Amino acid sequence: MTHALPGYVCPDDGARADVRTAPWRCPLCAGPWDLDFTPDPAAPLNPAAGPPSLWRYGSALPLPGAFAVTLSEGNTPLVPMAERIHAKLDYLMPTLSFKDRGAVMLAEVARRLAPRRVVADSSGNAGTAVAAYCARAGLSCEVFVPEGTSERKTGQMRAHGAAVRVVPGGREAAALAARAAADEPGVFYASHVFNPYFLHGTKTYVYEIWEELGGRLPQALVLPVGNGTLLLGAALAVAELARRGVRPPDLIAVQSEAVAPLAEAFAAGAEDAAPVEQRPTLAEGIAIPAPPRARQILAAVRAGGGTFLTVPDDRLRAAQLDLARRGLFVEPTAAACWAAVGPGAPGDPLRGRTAVLPLCGAGAKTGLAH
Known part of the structure; x- marks a missing residue:
């Protein structure tokens, strides 16, 4: 039995497109797609009866029918860190980062669409996750990375069978090269930024917290933000669980001081973020000077009381x-x-609220900062 995939919808101009034939971005405004999908709050949600992976939340996910791609991702531990603070150990995913949550969704979508090849761009973790899940799905994969990307991460991509294209310049140069390839016939662009199926994978982070805390959420979710894929996924889950009667938490977004276009826009009361200079920072994974989903991220944090x-x-x-x-x-x-927000943080950023924060990527990929 063939199941239709939920289609794309543009959050800015309302344009709609079929996933099977759509370009990788909205043809009217060139912005990223959202997904025309809202889970039925009356549908049974019984993860304990599901498989030992994020597919246990099947009734809340946008991929109908039987899934085939999995590495038993998800179910990462929630451990106490300090008074009222827990950490979720998403670096214990199969490829050692939270990006597996979205990559498994993209690989399953690609498997159903059967493209000639899959392309992605990444500074590391997303590329390794897409490479691994494409390998699991039997799909040809090509990852564009900026020069200077950790050899540990590119080596992992190659080990999974992906072709790694090192692009001169920074993160944006790698994205532009991947997008040029994505415009070719028979190519599926597994973009963790532009493809909304990725966000419906990362939302399982919050569903797991809800399950681990016995059907509730903490008073605050603290989330790192560069392109916003984890925060926007979290916002989706918070809204979906709210329709099931779960009290929503505040969303607290964290950026590197060196590259903080969203924090600056939020402080200025702006609806969108102006691009900032790309400066060096230890937090390279969130050092995004011009996030394509900036408007959505800012709106989500404001709506979430964060x-x-x-x-x-x-x-x-x-x-x-x-x-x-x-x-x-x-x-x-x-x-x-x-x-x-930990014990060494200045002031009282949590103001007494209970909170969960993610530990998103393994130190084995980078080593200790100096």
Whole structure:
């Protein structure tokens, strides 16, 4: 039996498109797509009866019918860190980052569409996740990375069978090269930024917290934000669970002080973020000077009663070391939320609220920051 895939809809101009024939971005405004999908709040949601992967939330996911692609991703531990703060260890995913949540969704969509090849662009973690899940799905994969990308990450991509294209320049140069390839016939662009199926994978992060906390959510979710894929997925899940009667948490977004276009726009009361200079920072995974979904991210944080926090590199370095001393070795970007709200953070950013933060990527991919 063939099941139709939910289609794309543009959040800015309302344009709609069939996933099977659509370009990778809205043809009218060139912006990223959203998905024409809202789970039925009356549909049974019984994850304990499902498979040991994020597919356990099948009734809330936009892929009808039987799935074939999985590495038993998800179900990452939730551990206490400090009074009223828990951390979710998403660096224990199969490819060592939270990006597996979205990559498995994109690989399953691509498997059903059967393209000639899959392309992606990444500074590391998204590319390794897409490469791994394409390997699992038997799909040809090509990942465009900026020069200077960690050899540990590109080596992982190659080990999974992906063709790695190193592009001179920074992150945006790699994205432009991938998008040029994405315009070719028979290509599926597995973009963790432009393709909304990715966000419906990352939303399972919040569904797992809801399950682990016995059917409730904390008073705040603290989330690192560059392109916003985890925060926007979290916002989707919070809204969906609210329709099931679950009290929504505040959304607290964290950026690197060096590259913080969203924090600056939020402070100025702007609806969109102006591009900023690309500056060096230890938190390279969230150092995005012009996020394509900036308007959506800002709107989600405001609607969620949250705020933005920024952290300098010295606090990132200290937070990564502090986490390692607690037995949790993560990459510098993954230490951003702990730097923002942990015991060493200035002031009282949580104001007494219970909170969960993610540890998104393994330190084995980068080593300890110096």
